[in-house]
Amino acid sequence: MSMFCFQCQETANGTGCTIAGICGKKDDLANMQDLLIYLVKGIAIVHTEARKLGIKNSNADEFIVNSLFMTITNANWDKNDFFNKVRNGLEIREEIKMMIKKTGAKLSNSSDYVNWYGESNLEFESKAASQEVSILATRDEDIRSLRELIMYGLKGLAAYLQHAAHLGYKDDSIYAFMQNTLAQITDDKATLEELIGLSMEVGKYGVHGMELLDTANTSTYGHPEVTKVNIGVRQNPGILISGHDLKDIEQLLEQTEGTGVDVYTHSEMLVANYYPAFKKYDHFVGNYGNAWWEQKREFESFNGPILMTTNCIVPPKASYKDRMYTTGATGVEGVTYIEEQEDGTKDFTVIIEHAKQCEPPIEIEKGEIVGGFAHNQVGQVAGQVVDAVKNGDIKRFFVMAGCDGRHKSRTYYKEFAEELPKDTIILTAGCAKYRYNKLDLGDINGIPRVLDAGQCNDSYSLVMTALKLKDALGLESINDLPLSYNIAWYEQKAVIVFLSLLYLGVKNIHVGPTLPAFLSPNVTNFLVENFGVGSITNTKDDLDLFMNVGVS
Template sequence: MDMFCFQCQETSKGTGCTRVGVCGKTSEVANLQDLMIYALKGISQLATKADEIGLEIEGLDRFIVDGLFMTITNANFDRERFLEKIREALVKREEIEKILLEKNVDLSNLSDYASFRVNTDDDIIYKSNSEEVGVLSTKDEDIRSLRELITYGVKGMAAYYEHAHNLGFENKEIPKFMRKALSMITDDSLTVDELVKLTLETGEHGVKAMALLDEANTTTYGNPEITEVNIGVRNNPAILVSGHDLKDLEELLIQTQGTGVDVYTHSEMLPANYYPAFKKYDNFVGNYGNAWWKQNEEFEKFNGAILFTTNCIIPPKESYKDRVYTTGSSGYPGFKHIPDRKGDNPKDFSEIIEHAKRLPVPTEIETGKIVGGFAHAQVFALADKIVEAVKNGDIKKFFVMAGCDGRMKSRNYYTEFAQALPKDTVILTAGCAKYRYNKLNLGDINGIPRVLDAGQCNDSYSLALIALKLKEIFELNDINELPIAYNIAWYEQKAVIVLLSLLSLGVKNIHLGPTLPAFLSPNVAKVLVDNFGIGTIKDVESDIEYFLA
């Protein structure tokens, strides 16, 4: 076994990748990611001691958040970046240790997480391969399952927090909880019940992180509004932006004004088209392509330069590898990386813009428009119309089909499910799962589209707010009394924090597919089933019958 990773839905054989990641990461990078998390746990052990005495360590929040984000599935495949980040982590750890000793904090009996030493890159590689670093170092299956569930939830939380932080929005309580959680899961004395409690607490802070990002996005760019998004192309050289970070997109749009270079969104960046602030840029054309996993085919045909702002990278074809750039927490060997902002100065996108000017215009792969922009503010504006449709029986049920898309053929289930739903039902969606049905002609109900797209995966928060608003309007005691069914697809760790967040809000009977996570032990899965009614998908016909019963 060269590695062990089971954090994503497509993990090998549904149990774990042991030679190379299905995502494409090498065993060496997988082990460095494990050591990155290991080091962050050690930093968090020290940092919680600083928290106890009210001592704030400058730059610590951002460092931990960025380190977590780098280890999310499909975010960063770059060996050199992880070696650099681990070296930085050890320097950061020593700085915290020095500060605590000056404050006379007792640091005797530090664990290996907080005390291991490496001097060279070879030492780092050797340590990353050691038995105590990886996931399987926790021998008890249930403890391991809960530790990883919490870890993956914290990773997803970190991703959302970083986007908010990039827009100048902070909530110190969130990174403080991340440190607490990372530290607590190193404690071998914690029981299953205590870890279950920490898991639910992770969901509560996930809600706070998504609320903060919602505030950051809407304050900065306005509330998303109903928008017809162009999916065709123009006859100009162009840059295709993938990932999730709206600040990166904004700075790129500003810097491409007047250059003759158009900008398109791809995959999870599609919802940027719904924000009023971005509509003023005349070179912001629309969306090109589909979900992340189709990028090999679509990036080749796009012809222009490509920018990854976050995760969703897959190993590229040689035909377009030389025109791909990364920024932020993302990275891939051979891709050029655009450095972070320094102070209040924006990122410098001049190299990718000049590169785009030299490239052919995009090849058109489809034409027409798709409609989105149904985040909570827009749906609240339509509340009277929606409530009337429910009361008079025109809308019988809402189906939350948010989450992630992926490569497995089993995900055709979600297209077939959407097509088979009765015409008196409405789909509420967010995340790249939408690409399984957002281009189908499913019609509308009294002018309300049957697919209401709230936005990115983090905008699942909007769907929760919509449910809570309907609960209030219909004067119900329990959110689960609403005519809403949850049939959610998942792929990676941001979906994990969305799930935990929904559970913390009291949502029950969520169906998760196309498979349940490999990191859920049978006993932990049973806890979720018994307490929250978590289930998985079967087949379209029987599932629709179940949901409509």
């Protein structure tokens, strides 16, 4: 096989992509991503040893987080970015090794992770295509499964850490943990039991990472507010911003003010409409379109430029490729990249001037959607919610957070939402909500039946909401709540949310539309037996199962 990748839900045949990625990733790009991860492990090994000697290298911290983010599904499609990144990583690794040598100490690890070196792109490609860099280099299926479960959790955590860092919020203890963990998963002596324990630790730090980002977002932009978001268009030229990074939309709104150019959000950037800091901008129109996978149609009809701030990029069509721009960890060959300047700012002038030359967006829908139900907002109406539970008006809550995707089987989530009893509430975060957030599902005593907390990282908000309800109802465990988890997953940020929920003791999580291909049968059985993890079947049987939990 020319490559191997099974990190996303849509992987070929539910087992792994071996010729090219279902996502559109070619084998040479997939292999270069594997090489970057291989190098990241080497940097983590030497930096972990350096930390024990009191040596810290902030460039290594930033490099590791950014590199993990770059290799998330649908983030970066530019092979040249990976050549440059590997070259930079080798410099950082060698610099740390030299710093260790100057103390008189010696590296205890002499593996290829630490010692491999290359200079040319040809050497990089040769190494990237070698068997030792491949995921399949780990022969034991269960060890490989747990190593990748941990790796994908760390990739998701890295995404959240990079967003927090953009707002000036960092936690060295999380960086140190990530690097020590990356070093540990290269150790062939690590047992299954040790790797299982390590995966739970990843969940623990996942909670810390999401809490850090929540603090960064709310301290900078205020707590999300319940908001009616316009989904129609105006007659000015516009810029469409997609992804997750709130710092990027802040700067874009500042720079477009007074230019006659409107700004619209797309997919997971919808959450920006809920933050009070952004509501002062009259040219911030609302949201355009749906989840990431529909962008080829929606980007074409938008007419104006599109700024991709994070992953969720589908290889662009020629009809709008010249209108696409990338920034942060993202990249597409032939697409203009917006660099971050030394002071941490970005200059979006080229996008704004481009927008002025474009036609206004074509309207694809009208109306409003409601969101902004983060933990602070729900806390303000907790008494009302608790009363509705106690008097029987609300029978059950369903956490339907996570990612959307292209598989036809995902119509399940729309049907499930439509068939839920009218005395149930949906708690959601992430782009999975686009399957049902525009349906007229009504309310219960004025409480909307779909409570959208925001982005995938705002699953933290859903956990905080559940804990507040547990305390308000006088329950001992979060698992005693009338609450079921029916979560859709697609990529690695869903993995860190999953591990975080397991760490918090949440049981009986159902994951769909398929279980991850990287979970071996034995690892899957462990999750089933110890946490009650399950898959989805069909809406009728699943509803019967969920609604009868705890009923004798």
